[in-house]
Amino acid sequence: MLEVISYRHGVLLLPEMQGAAQWNVRFWAVDRPENGVLRCSIMRSTRERRFKARQNMMASVREGFKRFSMIVAGLAFATLAVGNASQAVAKAKSNSAQPNKSASPTAQREQAEYVILIVFEGVGQEALRTGAMPVLSGLVKEGSVTWSATAVTPPLRLPTMASLLTGMPVEKHGVTWDSFDFIRGYPRPPTVFDYLDLSGGRDSAIFFMDESLYQLAKPEPYTDYQMCGPLKPECSPATVVQYIRDYFRKATSGHGYGHAILSLPHFLVVHLPEPGRAGLANGWGSRAYRDALRTVDRAVGSILDLYRELGILKQTTVIVTALSGAASPASSNGAAKPGADGAGVPHVPWIAWGAGIKAGHAIKQPVSILDTGATVLRTLGLDTYTEWESHAVEEIFNAPRPADMGAGSKGP
Template sequence: MTTILLLVDGLRPDALSLVDAPQIERLMQRGSSSLHARSVTPSITLPCHVSIFHSVPPQRHGVTTNVWQPMARPLPGLVEQAKLAGKRCYFFHNWEPLRDLNRPEMLEFSFYQNTCYVPEGDLTIAEVAAQRIAADRPDFAFIYFGTVDVAGHQAGWMTDLYLRQIERVDQGVGMVLDALRPEDSVLLQSDHGGHDRTHGTELPEDMLIPWIAAGPGIRRNYVIQTDVTLLDTAPTLARMLQISAHPHWEGRCIDAIFET
């Protein structure tokens, strides 16, 4: 069984109703979703990702910009917990600062290529990820798509270029989904939204994100009624992976998405 965290950087949930994204729509129908999940402050990519993997806010981990610094109060993240449980973890990404999300020697495989500034760049990541996941069957894989965020910074959030880039990235989502087996699970989300040509504030346009989970034992076509934040991702993935959440994590597993 493989569990996937698929992250589309800068994807606003209200954009999904304005684009043709059949793969993301299919995932929502197959699983449980919220289009009102919340990011953290500051709603910036690296602080958000540290919060996603370590289930604490930036005020706790101390990473508040896109420049990495050692955590102010270190604690194990999702990958460290998975490694401790004997799980094999893979990373696929096209934004290099994400290499610092885990401690050394935690990953079995890591693929990085600087393609987030190329419109087709996420499809390259998707192709490699789909091939390796199908061949190697890791326990956990993180797949990061960065081009939607780049389109927002270049042209503005909710512009035509931004919306068309979501449709292009949806093809990459489909490539990953097609490589999975029925017993596999997926959690697709964003890290933050955006407004004008920027993000990082507490505006709803920056803070609201989609959060979609699907797989065996997860309720189908279900709209999550409880609050969801970035901090809840690691505890929920821990349940999917059948590993222990770290006791210092501040998020919670979204139990409502599970059938039992």
């Protein structure tokens, strides 16, 4: 038993603990400390024993450091040897390899950051034979093209545009009428604009030239719509081009002007139906029809000039298609010319040109206007995992589809 000098707040002080630096006290039981009695075990630890322990520890450290230094030296020598061997192999390969000088400038084009979708009416391959569309002829020559892409039935403006934007046939998106009907509301299926925002936060600007397409102008924070139709006497392709110029000027100003998009849109849709209207009203061989072809061709050229002025044309892909060909105008009064399957499905042009697109390529695989939406996403390096029936036309691209992009492509 040892006498406790004091016991306050758990602190014990014993007579033998004078010079506490020399003692290590292990308390294993306390018996009635109020009586001044404490049972404990005391182990004496002198400064000499501490010094010896410190010496042993330092010796162990020195031995470990010596072994570590030897290991590091061995690894450094091995790394140097491997590096010299790798340099020798690389030098040998460079001496024997032949430089690849055949890479075409087209193959080196970067991936598109912007897409323009031009949607004609009443334009087919025969329109180029008139000589009235030099801009479109240039896109055909320098891009990828098919003149037998399938549209939809019924061959009407509103149902066909709905299929183009939703990637669904008419029986699935349900838009079977051909005039704006406020009571029916907007189509329920998502559109390519929704997928662009969902997959990559891309914005869209849409310029329609018929009031019936109000049915598809569902307001979203990532879309801006402008309408210019027959109800406005001043409406023309030139007017639409001016709208686009004004819109781009405001989008790049930094002020917004009340638009949903405060920068250049990644996806621009331009509807140009004048040839179809002129052909239906005056005949497909009339002067009015040829003038309409020239007018929309100049409009396309002006849009390309705008992108060139902004310095983004080299990062842009242009897709051109039509809601109807010259022999099957997209109008409620027009009859569809039988397609290759004899089922009355119109055939329309489908052209791709610009960044990442093969030049001078004739598309061999079947193409539908339903494939336009997925091809737009593929062009921008995006992908979706949806139930729509739109598939990217892989054949038109210079570079193969990245491995990390999901399914949903249409290719050979």
